[in-house]
Amino acid sequence: MALRVSIGQYYSADSVIHRLDPRIKLTATVVFMVSCFFVSSAATLALAAVAVGACIALAHVPAGRLLSQIKPIALFLVVTSVINLFFVQTGDLAASLGPIRIFTGGIEAALLYTLRFFLLLLAGSLLMLTTQPVALTDAAEKLLAPLERWGVPVSQVTLILSIALRFVPTLSQETRNIVAAQTARGADLEGKGAIAYARACVPLLVPLFASALRHAENLGRAMEARCYTGGAGRTHYHELKLVARRDLPFAFGVALYLAALVALSLLA
Amino acid sequence: MEASDATIGQIVLRDVHVRYGTAGERAGSAPSAAADAALDAAADPDAPEALAGVSLAINAGEHVCILGANGSGKSTLVQLINGLICASEGSVEVFGLNAGDPASAAAIRRRAAMVFQHPEDQMVTSIVADDVAFGPENLGVPSAQIAARVDAALTAVDMSEHAQADPADLSGGQQQRVAIAGALAMEPEVLLLDEPAAMLDDAGRRAIRDIVRRLNARGITIVHVTHFMDDALAAGRVIVLEQGRIALDGTPAEVFQHRETVHRLGLELPFAEELAWTLERNLPALGPLPRETDAATLAQELAERIGSHAVSLPGKPAGSHVPDRTAPSAQAPAIVFRDVSFSYVDERSARKRHLLRRGLGRRGRAGAPLAVEGLAFDVPRGSLTALVGCTGAGKSTTVELACALKLPRTGSVELMGIATDDLSRRRELRAQVGYVSQLPDRQLFAETVFDDIAFGPRNLGLTEKEVRGRVEEALALVGLSATPEMLRRSPFALSGGQQRSVALAGVLALRTPILILDEPMAGLDPQGRSRMHALIRRLRADGVTILMVTHSMDDVAELADRVIVLARGRVAALGSPRDVFCPPHSPAPGLPAALAFARRLGQAGAPLPHEPLTRSQLVAEIGGLVRPHTAEASSAEEVSHGAAR
Numbered sequence: 007m008a009l010r011v012s013i014g015q016y017y018s019a020d021s022v023i024h025r026l027d028p029r030i031k032l033t034a035t036v037v038f039m040v041s042c043f044f045v046s047s048a049a050t051l052a053l054a055a056v057a058v059g060a061c062i063a064l065a066h067v068p069a070g071r072l073l074s075q076i077k078p079i080a081l082f083l084v085v086t087s088v089i090n091l092f093f094v095q096t097g098d099l100a101a102s103l104g105p106i107r108i109f110t111g112g113i114e115a116a117l118l119y120t121l122r123f124f125l126l127l128l129a130g131s132l133l134m135l136t137t138q139p140v141a142l143t144d145a146a147e148k149l150l151a152p153l154e155r156w157g158v159p160v161s162q163v164t165l166i167l168s169i170a171l172r173f174v175p176t177l178s179q180e181t182r183n184i185v186a187a188q189t190a191r192g193a194d195l196e197g198k199g200a201i202a203y204a205r206a207c208v209p210l211l212v213p214l215f216a217s218a219l220r221h222a223e224n225l226g227r228a229m230e231a232r233c234y235t236g237g238a239g240r241t242h243y244h245e246l247k248l249v250a251r252r253d254l255p256f257a258f259g260v261a262l263y264l265a266a267l268v269a270l271s272l273l274a
Numbered sequence: 275m276e277a278s279d280a281t282i283g284q285i286v287l288r289d290v291h292v293r294y295g296t297a298g299e300r301a302g303s304a305p306s307a308a309a310d311a312a313l314d315a316a317a318d319p320d321a322p323e324a325l326a327g328v329s330l331a332i333n334a335g336e337h338v339c340i341l342g343a344n345g346s347g348k349s350t351l352v353q354l355i356n357g358l359i360c361a362s363e364g365s366v367e368v369f370g371l372n373a374g375d376p377a378s379a380a381a382i383r384r385r386a387a388m389v390f391q392h393p394e395d396q397m398v399t400s401i402v403a404d405d406v407a408f409g410p411e412n413l414g415v416p417s418a419q420i421a422a423r424v425d426a427a428l429t430a431v432d433m434s435e436h437a438q439a440d441p442a443d444l445s446g447g448q449q450q451r452v453a454i455a456g457a458l459a460m461e462p463e464v465l466l467l468d469e470p471a472a473m474l475d476d477a478g479r480r481a482i483r484d485i486v487r488r489l490n491a492r493g494i495t496i497v498h499v500t501h502f503m504d505d506a507l508a509a510g511r512v513i514v515l516e517q518g519r520i521a522l523d524g525t526p527a528e529v530f531q532h533r534e535t536v537h538r539l540g541l542e543l544p545f546a547e548e549l550a551w552t553l554e555r556n557l558p559a560l561g562p563l564p565r566e567t568d569a570a571t572l573a574q575e576l577a578e579r580i581g582s583h584a585v586s587l588p589g590k591p592a593g594s595h596v597p598d599r600t601a602p603s604a605q606a607p608a609i610v611f612r613d614v615s616f617s618y619v620d621e622r623s624a625r626k627r628h629l630l631r632r633g634l635g636r637r638g639r640a641g642a643p644l645a646v647e648g649l650a651f652d653v654p655r656g657s658l659t660a661l662v663g664c665t666g667a668g669k670s671t672t673v674e675l676a677c678a679l680k681l682p683r684t685g686s687v688e689l690m691g692i693a694t695d696d697l698s699r700r701r702e703l704r705a706q707v708g709y710v711s712q713l714p715d716r717q718l719f720a721e722t723v724f725d726d727i728a729f730g731p732r733n734l735g736l737t738e739k740e741v742r743g744r745v746e747e748a749l750a751l752v753g754l755s756a757t758p759e760m761l762r763r764s765p766f767a768l769s770g771g772q773q774r775s776v777a778l779a780g781v782l783a784l785r786t787p788i789l790i791l792d793e794p795m796a797g798l799d800p801q802g803r804s805r806m807h808a809l810i811r812r813l814r815a816d817g818v819t820i821l822m823v824t825h826s827m828d829d830v831a832e833l834a835d836r837v838i839v840l841a842r843g844r845v846a847a848l849g850s851p852r853d854v855f856c857p858p859h860s861p862a863p864g865l866p867a868a869l870a871f872a873r874r875l876g877q878a879g880a881p882l883p884h885e886p887l888t889r890s891q892l893v894a895e896i897g898g899l900v901r902p903h904t905a906e907a908s909s910a911e912e913v914s915h916g917a918a919r
Contacts (some may be wrong), residue, residue, distance in 0.1 A: 140401050172400045175442035180716070186679045187717040190709035191780065192733030209729065212719035216766065224395035229357060231388040232396075232456065233412040235380070243407035243424065245417035258528065 023065035028145035029246055034260045035133040041267055042126040044139045049119055050270045057134070058125050067135050075131040076124070087120040099100050139171045139254045144244055158251040162236065175223065177214075184213045283331030284464065284495055285355055290364035292325040292350050292518075304719070324350040326518035329365070332497065334463070337490040338505040339526075340499045342515035343540035344771055344799045348499045351515065352466050355497065357387045368464070384413060386464035387457035391472050393449035394441070402444075402452050403428070403437040409460040410819075419578065420459075427455040431485050434897050440517050445665040448480025454485060464495040472501060472797050475825035483508055496603060501799050503544040505569065514539060527565060527612035540801040545867050546572040554892055554894050559899050571870055578877035591815060606691060607652035608788050608819040614649040614685035616671055622682065645671040646843040649685070653836070658820045659829040660851075661832035663840035664863050669823050672840065673792055676821060677709040712793045714777035715770065723749075723768075723776050724761040730784040753807060772801055778809075789813060791822040795829060807832065827855070831866035831887040839863075856885050868892040 023031070043056050062072065087188065096111030133142075147164040154160050188209045305447050323583070325347045332338055342348045353359040354366050355516045359377025369385060371378035376856055387409065390396055403424050410420045428434045431451040441449055443549045457465060467486065471479040479502065485812045487508055490496045498505060506512045512529040514522040516539050522529045530536060530547045544547060550563040550572055560579050563572065646668040653659045663669050675681040675687050678694035687694045708730075711717065720726035724745055731744045746756040751773040755759060765776050795809070796804050812832055816818060824830060830851055839847040839861045846861040847854045854862055855869055865873075868886045872895070875882060882899065886892040 075305050083578060085414055091340045138401065140399050140404050168399045172397055172441070175440070176394050181444075183711055186674060186677070187711040187714065188719075188729075189710065190677050190704070190707070190711075191730040191784065193729070194733070209717075209719045213717050216718075217716055221395050224390065224392055225398070228388075228390055228396040228399065231356060231358060231383060231390075232409045232460070233380070233383050234408070235412065237415045240411050241414050241420065242417055243404060243411055 016231065017067050017071055017140050019066045019136075021064060021066040021136070022118070022252075023061060023132070025252055026136075026256055027248055028137050028141040029247055030248070030253050030257060031133055031137055032142065032145045032149065034256070035129050037264070038129050039126050039253050039262065041264065042122045042129075044267060044271060045122045045125075047274050048085055049274070050267055051118060052123075053263065053266055053270060054122065057259075062128070065132060065136050067132065072128065072131055075135070075243075076127045079127060083120050083123060086123070087116040090116040097210070115240055126159070134147075140168060141244070143168045143171075144232055144246065148246055155231065167224050169225070174220070177218065180217050181214060184210055184217075221222070282407065284334040284369060285330075285332040286365075286367045287328050287330050287351075287354070287499070288365045288367075290325055290328045290354065290361045290366060291323055291363045292347070292354065292359060293323045313850075323362075323518050323557040324355075325361075328518070328520055329364075330513065330520060332495065334495055335490075335493055337486075337496045337508070338498065339509035339512050340497065340515065341501075341503075341506055341541055343801055344523075345517075345769065346515040346859045347518040348515055348537075349468055350518075352468050352497055352499050355464070355466055356388055357381045358388075361650060371679045372851055373599050384460070386466060387460045387462035387464055389450070389453050389457050389464040389470045389884045391469045393446060393470075393473075394451045396440045396453045396456065397449070400442065401440050404439060405441065405452060406459050409456055415459060423459045423461065424455075427459040428452075430489070432481070433694065444548070445478070447474045447481060447665070450474060450478065450587045451485065458489070462494065464497065465489060466498065466662055467498040467500075469499050469501065471505070477743045479504075479666070503542055503547075507674060508635075509524045514541070523563070531565060540799065542800045544872070545569060546839045549871065549889065549892070552889070553896060554895060556757040557897050560764060561901050564601050564645065569874060573871060573874035574878045576896070577875055577880035580875075580896065605655045607684075608657075608690060609653035609674070609821060610686075611649045611651050611672075612688075614675060614682040615644050615647045615686055616675060616680060616683050617644045621645065624693055631810045644843055646675070646681075646840075648844060651838055651845055651848055653788075653819060653821055655819050656814075656817050657836055658814050658822065658834050659836040659838060660834035661821060661823045662825065662827070662830060662863060663846075666842075667840040668839055668843040671843075672794070673709075673790055673823055677707055678788055679709075705766075705784070706786055707788040707790060708781040708784045710778060710781050710789070710794060712796060713774075714781070716777075717772035717780075718765040718773060718777055722761060723763050723765050724763050726776060727783050730780055734784065744783040744785065745779070748775075748783035751782050751812070752776075752779045753805065754779070755876075771798075773799075774802075782813075784891065787817075787821045788821070791820060793825065795824065797825060801919065825863070827862060827864045827866045828868075828888075831855070837862070851887055852885075855887060 038054075040056060043049050062069070089107060091112045092106065094112040094115040095107070095109050097109045097114065099107055100110050100113060101108045137145075143164040147161055150158070150160045150164075165269055191209075193209050235262075289819060293512065328347075328351065342347045350359055354361060355368055357366075357373040357376070360374045366373040368382045371382055373379050373382055383565065397403045398408050406424045407420050410423050412447055413502065413850075415423065424437075427435070428437055431454050433451050433455060436444065436452075441452060444452065454465075454470070465486075469483045474482065476781055481630075483505055486496055486498060486505075490510075496509070498509065500506065506529075507526050512522070512524065512526050513520055514529060514536070521534055521539060522535060526544075530543055533543060533547070533551050536543055543551065543748060546567050546689060550565070550567065553560055553576075554563055560576075564575055567575070581618045585775055623790065647796060649668075649672065661669055661672060671680070675694070676689070678687070678689070678700070680694045681687075689703055692699050692703045692706065696703075718726055720729060722808070725749055727745045728741045731741045736744065745761070747757040749760070754772065754775055765773060768776060791810070794806055798806060807829075810820065810822070822829075822834065836846060837847070837849065837851050841861060851866075855858060856864055866887050868889050868891060872882050872886050872892060882892075882895040884891075884895060888893045
């Protein structure tokens with residue numbers, strides 16, 4: 007199974023960050039991501055960078071692995087920073103070349119927005135790399151549980167997520183098998199033009215849909231045989247429990263970061 | 275032994291009928307296993323009932339195997355027990371509860387767990403332990419106890435060390451053991467198994483059989499639907515279904531006494547039983563052989579009788595009494611692998627042209643794990659070469675390389691003299707090789723049977739008239755008649771067996787000189803297997819070169835004239851089946867049953883002059899010992915007729 011579409015890109019390691027309660031990690035990540043929008047000066051940027059950097063250092067995740075996660079969005083980052091560079095026209099004129107004029111505000115914005123977005127992405131990737139998908143769905147289920155009172159089917163939705171993650175490798179393997187079988191029958195999968203391409207896809211999509219439906223049917227039957235009847239009355243294998251020695255220092259660190267951010271913002 | 279007066283029993287069926295396509299056949303909204311059957315029934319109102327009056331009682335602690343050809347109603351029967359399907363008539367009572375009532379069906383399921391055929395369709399999460407916990411979670415077991423149950427269940431199926439693995443990384447056999455653990459964690463009183471080993475190799479099947487036996491010894495009632503007679507031998511009771519009715523019911527020994535009936539129902543007898551029967555018919559001098567025997571005791575008994583018969587042991591020289599099949603022609607080989615390696619890490623596309631292809635292909639990433647390494651072999655024209663090896667040995671990769679679906683990282687693969695990385699001749703190459711994937715029925719897509727089979731020939735650019743000829747010819751080859759109704763049907767409305775035939779026809783219609791078959795026998799019942807054997811023999815006789823992946827060493831012995839054994843991505847052995855199987859410490863993942871039996875005979879004191887590979891050779895060898903004076907050639911001929919069936 008060498009070829010795997012990676013959605014849950016869990017990086018297996020044993021670190022302080024890996025061991026944290028997933029609810030704390032999830033909450034902290036969301037809080038951090040929101041806080042990034044209040045980063046508006048060099049000082050606060052440095053603070054946020056220190057916070058993320060500390061977590062990365064604690065997590066024992068190779069930097070290359072982390073950066074490769076962000077690579078797909080790097081182009082987007084570059085484009086936005088270039089747009090900022092040219093179109094933010096506040097502050098002093100820093101350079102000009104014909105009609106192009108670059109202001110200090112533009113440079114500032116380009117750097118600030120890009121870097122804080124970069125930090126935000128790093129935090130998200132770090133969460134995905136250090137937390138098993140199952141633990142994440144568990145955490146989301148626990149954190150969102152209060153919504154069930156208003157009729158939001160939280161536990162069903164998280165089970166669906168978990169099943170979806172479970173079937174990604176299965177379906178990608180099957181896609182490969184079907185592509186192989188139809189290619190061997192001479193299917194031309196590089197049809198020219200939209201219609202030709204769509205036509206070429208029929209021999210792939212029909213079996214793939216049939217296969218997905220068959221999985222759904224079999225899975226439904228198996229889940230019924232395993233007494234799944236919905237959320238009510240279910241218990242949980244992983245009882246998430248906060249462990250003071252493990253989770254408290256991290257929570258304290260997050261609080262400290264927030265306090266520092268507020269202080270720096272007020273000072274500025 | 276019909277239990278019509280069943281008043282006691284954990285599971286009691288009274289005159290149960292099931293008809294698909296009628297209203298109210300299902301409990302709740304459970305999507306039924308029999309969607310295919312339902313489609314068939316809808317198309318044909320005269321379709322026979324899936325179950326037509328079944329009465330039986332199963333007591334707590336019994337180990338029951340249910341046998342029957344495809345479509346005999348086995349699956350329906352086992353799903354009735356936990357209320358996944360409801361009876362149209364009659365009653366099903368489990369633990370004294372009516373399985374037809376949705377509320378009691380739910381109560382039954384809490385105590386009667388079930389494992390299905392496809393392990394990948396039974397897992398809900400991507401961590402083994404979490405999946406095993408799913409059942410107990412649903413039952414509302416307190417968290418603290420779930421962990422203990424998960425550990426115990428995984429230990430019971432020898433999967434503890436994989437507790438944190440992703441099911442997608444496990445082999446089919448391991449996945450199925452996880453599925454059984456998932457059932458066990460619910461601490462059931464009854465375990466229902468619906469062909470759990472149908473897709474597994476020998477080792478996987480044996481592991482499941484051992485686990486099932488251990489669980490039964492713990493007091494769990496087992497109801498096991500299976501195609502494999504060895505499973506039935508392990509059971510305490512065997513029920514054989516025929517078109518929705520109970521044909522035979524008794525201990526394995528009692529049931530397998532009805533030899534003709536078992537054959538008539540499209541089943542095989544267990545190896546020892548089948549052998550004893552053949553020997554009795556062909557070598558009456560041996561006298562009646564003991565029944566209800568396992569291979570070991572039969573070997574012991576046979577050795578004694580042979581000892582008393584063979585007064586003058588023939589001092590024949592060990593010559594070519596049992597010849598290998600005719601050596602293939604001296605033409606250039608059909609498939610050539612030259613020092614091929616492949617890695618999934620730096621795989622190059624088999625279709626796109628790369629400007630820097632050469633460079634890329636050579637450089638690669640240092641230390642990339644190789645799926646296959648240094649593969650060098652050839653497949654002679656007109657031969658049938660079997661490719662065997664354990665899970666993960668690189669069989670699938672080799673097949674994909676041979677079909678030009680993947681390109682080698684180093685080395686080269688040639689088909690009929692065309693290198694697979696020569697993109698300018700790709701079209702020509704495609705016309706050389708046909709590929710029948712595992713479970714080929716999953717590649718069906720067209721609206722009609724005709725269009726599906728015609729897909730390949732049309733891609734070859736043939737005229738509509740030629741295409742029609744190809745379709746009809748291919749359908750005839752797989753044993754379906756090309757009636758207009760058949761050609762117009764949707765392939766999705768066919769029965770499972772017919773779907774596989776149509777999918778096969780879709781590849782045969784390409785009329786390629788090379789055919790690559792990936793586990794063509796997987797999931798077939800004995801009748802289906804013998805039909806597939808006949809088809810493969812026929813193709814060979816027509817001169818098609820065949821490369822066949824299989825996990826059945828008996829298939830290798832019966833069909834192949836060359837074997838390639840792969841182990842950890844390398845060729846571990848290569849040669850005729852005799853060269854590969856006969857040496858001590860054969861690298862093959864198993865031995866043909868006939869050879870294993872002959873070795874037992876040898877240990878029991880009656881070594882055969884030549885080691886047999888197939889059942890007919892075994893019978894001929896034993897015949898040679900019992901009556902050395904008779905003309906062996908004719909007796910072997912006659913015997914092989916009886917044994918091959």
